[in-house]
Amino acid sequence: MSPGAHPSGPGGRGELLATGATAIAVLAVSTSAPLIAFAAAPALAVAFWRNVLATGAVAPFVLARRRPELRLLARPGGRSQAGWSALAGVALAAHFGTWMPSAQLTSVATATALVATQPVWQGLIALAQGRRLPLVTWGGIGLAVLGAVLATGADVGFDAQAVLGDLLALAGAVFAACYTALGEQARQTISTTTYTTICYGVCAGVLLVVCLAGGIQLTGFPGSAWLAVLGLVVGAQLLGHSMFSYALHKIPATTVSVLILLEVPGAALIAWLWLGQVPRTAALPGLGLLLVGVAVVVLGGTRSRTSPPLPPEAGPPA
Template sequence: MLPVSPPSHRPPLDPLTTGAVALAVVAVSSSAPLIAFAAAPALAIAFWRNLLAVAVLGPFSLARRRAEFRALTTGAGRREGLFCVFSGVALAAHFATWMPSAQLTSVAAATALGATQPVWQGLIARGQGRRLPPVVWIGIAVAVGGAVIATGADVGISGRAVAGDLLAVAGGMFAAVYTAFGERARASISTATYTTICYGVCALILLVVCLLGGVRLTGFDGHTWLAILALVAGAQLLGHSMFNYALHRISATTVSVLILLEAPGAALLGWVWLGQLPRTYALPGLALLVVGVAVVVLGGARAGRRVTPTPLPADPAPLAD
């Protein structure tokens, strides 16, 4: 089940939100290069990244938002609490697929294929009963075609790279689900409360996965721990958390397309820091991918402006089947 869209009447964009989004884009651009640099299993990195973020956010949230936490355990608040939990489950699935992809394929390919998130967000909208305009479906076709070309370019190199490409696409799908639940939760829940629950659930799931899979969680060298701490401070707290903050004023679709700005930033860092220059014959596929995603988002936004939104009831709508 996926949440229905929150009310469409959002407060106007303000300089604080604009700055938060800009900071988030810069922060998440460092994610793939840091994951590729760290000498640790990807799932272990994802676990520590979320657990340490909760360790930073938790004391503040529990001290300042106790009433909000209590409200999520009673009455109508339980539904909002479930949105936070489901978002954490989707985030764990995103990390469990996308983060290993950054170690199996190139930073540029992992970032670009993971950037199909807006495409899956459009399919989620269709599943919620919202009719997408033809231009959006054209964009989806172009984006998927670009992903196939980019993935096919890796076939001649190694099965390892192909597996990384496929995991990156799956990571983009789960990121869309995570953002959809986050958009719904942030309609009525503060950023601190939402992120604490979401990251906590994500860390718990990843811990179980790591223990069951025998993934090593300790014994890393100093450089790896520094990379993990950089991921916590940058991609997690200044990246994901700032995007979650913006979801109160910016739609999930808009946030998804803004995340596309991560692709060139990560590719640049991967080239300068790790010497990973994108393969020439993969560039057409990656270009088609980005063009298709842009068509999906921009075409959908243009169509949305031509439709007068139907006012929703003041009480948040229940989960859609």
């Protein structure tokens, strides 16, 4: 709470509401990996339906309230923003296409921790864009990379499937960073709802092509799988991201980014209690070091304006 703010005053009440919204968001996104692991359906099919339903949830609002903006996007001056939104959708499809299968191949705790390295890759993208990174950020990157190596190395002695899941989770983090960087470009002039409609729609289209080309089953799943898809849409995709977006009006983005890391122990706890997945002891030191490194990267960004900001609908697209 800011100095001088009182819980009963507008500022204090707003900060309390934002804190509550963040707590709800963390809980919502923590259910993502356990639901993916639980779903008795191909991960890519789950990703497709997740984005189709999310698009269907926001598109009616855009068509009813954002028609002038849609007309502007169809003109030469607005096509670049529409293009960035579409590219972000392609990157989001790549993220879902790698991370969601990882949650079914390796443990929920490891998959969630590895995909949480997104800020590390975000910093490297900033470096590639010619922005300087502070020394503390490089230190955090080093810790996160070492932690990821240790965690993945622990899985080498477990089985090859777990290692493949680890690598897919890391790829998912890279694509999530690309999605965020592209979203930063798109969100310069376009509204959140219009951006997400285009992004989610393109993502669903790309995943549909991949599923059809790969012969992946898209229907005929048990009711539990459809409930898992619904849970992903309502929880991580809509409720989680929406609450993070609301909280950004009162809580600094860096603080929100660090709080998002609570998704890792949250997902691990849910997977333990619900799915009986006990985190592998050998992987715990690496996962802990990885989280410390990511936190250092995020907190180091407060001392420099060099890292690109997250789009307003911030948060890893878990």
